[in-house]
Amino acid sequence: MDIALRLPETAKIVQETFLYKRTLEFEVDRPVQAWRWMNQTRSVPDQSDWVRPEVAEAWRRCLEDYQLPLGNFANWQRSGQGVVGGDAQSRQIAESLADLGHQFHVFLKEAGVMLVLTAADGALLQALGENPFPSPFMRNLYEQNSRWSEAVLGNNGIGSAALLKRPVAFQGMEHFLSLLHPFSTVGYPLLDDSGELLAVIGLIADRQESMNSLFAFLHLLCVVLNTNLPLTRSPAAQARVLEKIPFKLAKRPPQTEEPAMSEQLAALVDKAVKLQQYKIPILITGESGVGKDHFVNLLKHAGPRREQPLIAINCASIPHDLIESELFGYEAGSFTGARSGGKPGKFLLADGGILFLDEIGDMSLDLQSTLLRVLETSEFTPVGGAKPIRVDVQIVAATNVPLLDAVEAGRFRRDLYYRLNGAQIHLPPLRERQDKQAIIHHILQRELAKMPNAQAIGICPSVIALIEQHPWPGNIRQLINVIRATLYTAGGNFITREDLPVDFVAELAKTARESEPELEASPRASQPGRAMTLEDWELYGIKTTLRACAGNISQAAKALGITRTTLYKKIDRFGLSRMASE
Structure with a gap:
């Protein structure tokens, strides 16, 4: 032919x-x-x-x-268009x-x-x-x-x-x-x-x-x-x-891509599914890097809206001037520079599905007021539009900020807090999880399986012990970054302590040597009878990492698994210097 x-x-x-x-x-x-x-x-x-x-x-x-x-x-809804079967x-x-x-x-x-x-x-x-x-x-x-x-x-x-x-x-x-x-x-x-x-x-x-x-x-x-x-x-x-094409045989990991959920995590997912059935807003709390976005994907695929869209919004990154157009969209010709066909907003894109409001604790007050009105009525009007649009949206919010403290400080609206906090789900930090070692070994095996020479790579037991002992202030995000950096930059096929990132080793040493003095030096932890809060641990992790990286913002942000912009915001919020020596 x-x-x-x-x-x-x-x-x-x-x-x-x-x-x-x-x-x-x-x-x-x-x-x-x-x-x-x-x-x-x-x-x-x-x-x-x-x-x-x-x-x-x-x-x-x-x-x-x-x-x-x-x-x-x-956009699966578009999949039915076009000529079936080709020409x-x-x-x-x-x-x-x-x-x-x-x-x-x-x-x-x-x-x-x-x-x-x-x-x-x-x-x-x-x-x-x-x-x-x-x-x-x-x-x-x-x-x-x-x-x-x-x-x-x-x-x-x-x-x-x-x-x-x-x-x-x-x-x-x-x-x-x-x-x-x-x-x-x-x-x-x-x-x-x-x-x-x-x-x-x-x-x-x-x-x-x-x-x-x-x-x-x-x-x-x-x-x-x-x-x-x-x-x-x-x-x-x-x-x-x-035979002349140099393609290596596929190496499949012995386990499935996702590890079996622990009983603790499975119970949280079941709770989230029940809440979705009654359209109760869900507020997910936990430190940065604990896997809040991954948990949202789990609750979506296990819940009644599994076939519908999941639309995520980073509440801290929406510019003030674009708040309404991003959330509600706009009609054609509604302002100078508007697209000729208009633009759908996040709420319309999420209609029938889940709207994930990430970093809700860093949302500006202007956006909080705008959001509250829509949550109360489930209706919005696009910029330049005349008729309100009603949507069916499951609200899921996430934050690593203690919202009640933010409410008391005037940084977060009390009425919005109670509107979002229909039910709260707390994700524990990696160091407190019962399945910590199982998570570490699963991620390690998963990343190893991606290497072209996975079968030839060996890891010194002392390296695995150090990874298991680390407090992981950056949680799962930091764990993944450290494992990837170690595997991809190793000097040979046998990974030793010398192949671990310098900032990781320094962070581990300082944690073991200075954990007690650091905790005593914290103004929040120095109050008698006061337990460490999530914000205290976040402050502690940032200070430790900044010291280990000698004030290098890029290295510190990479070690913590966050962007430089986010790290700068947290430094300003906690009143730290780059060397975290205060």
Whole structure:
């Protein structure tokens, strides 16, 4: 079968992009920093060295052209649009893929990757290979006619290749949608002689070290589909060529992606599910980094609104001038610079689902007043609009700030506090959790499984003991950062104490040596009979980390698992100096 297709001439350029040897700092940290910046500010970072220009431009399309919400939400309601099954030419390509030799299917299975073929509009026509990704999200993506276009999933190799008509690849947190962060996606467009897009072939892998091999495999597929060479008709010839592609066998972790929940955590999730059934507002409290956002995902997927959107708002990052337009949206022409088609607000996007108000304790007073009115009536009017809109939204708020103290200090409205605090769920810090060691070992095994040479890596028992003994003031977020930094920067295959981050070791030593003097020096802890509060522990963790990092804000923020902006705010709030010597 000879299909009149041609390979895009820009394929070599994209391959050279990934052949370029990037520094470890860029490969591991920069996309993470950039995505978190975008998540907090809802704007593409200006720093050109944070992400590739292709990534920044793709994020800009997601924010401005498609107005996609950040987080785990995908526009599944759009998935029914478009031509079902593709046109005759794309169906012919699908039949050709189905006729490929057994060796191609074995290669996909052993490499642990999925191959997809989509029509020009992004509708899935075919998926090959056993699905190695057990999440419900990935299962939905492999259903017939599911949408891979940018307007639905944000930037991804397949959808972006269809839009740009050239090979495209994204790794990890280069994806706009957080549910795609564990994966690499590569797309190769198939064009006819006039340059029109017929279909896109794509690969999805949960490893990021084999991008060049993914391109080589896709290139081979395009050759097979496009020619009448003996290679296309000989399974033996196909096997010999596939052997030349340096793709390592997939290494699957022995456990599932998420560890079994402890009885304590399972009870909290059950409580949250019962509260959702009666639409009672939920207030989640706990120190920074304990996993409040992860808990919100657990309660969503276990609750009655599991099929509906989850929209998250970082209450501390909304600019004062954009409060109403962000929350309630605006009508076309409502103010200078408004989009011609208007813009939906967070409340409308969350209609039928869950609205997650993160960092509610840092919300400005102006925003508190605005929010209270909507919570009382479940109605809002878009900026420039005339008619109120009623929504059905489950409110979930989270904070690491003692809200009652904030109420007494006049920083938080009392009426809003009682409106949000329908029921309170407290997530304990990592150091107090009964399943602390199980969490540490699960995260360690999960991160090890992502390494290209996982089976060859050994860890000194003293390193594991230090990790288990650490108080983890930054909680699970800090734990993940330390483990990743240790694994990715280790000098060899056997990890010793010398491979641990310097600030981590210094923090552990100071905690053991100075914990009692530090606690006595705390003005809040010095009061007789007064127990340490969450805010006291937060202050203690920040002071210890700043001292260990010699006042380096970037290092301290990284060790604590927060952004530099957030750390500056906390330093100002507690009245600390950079050296935390006060």
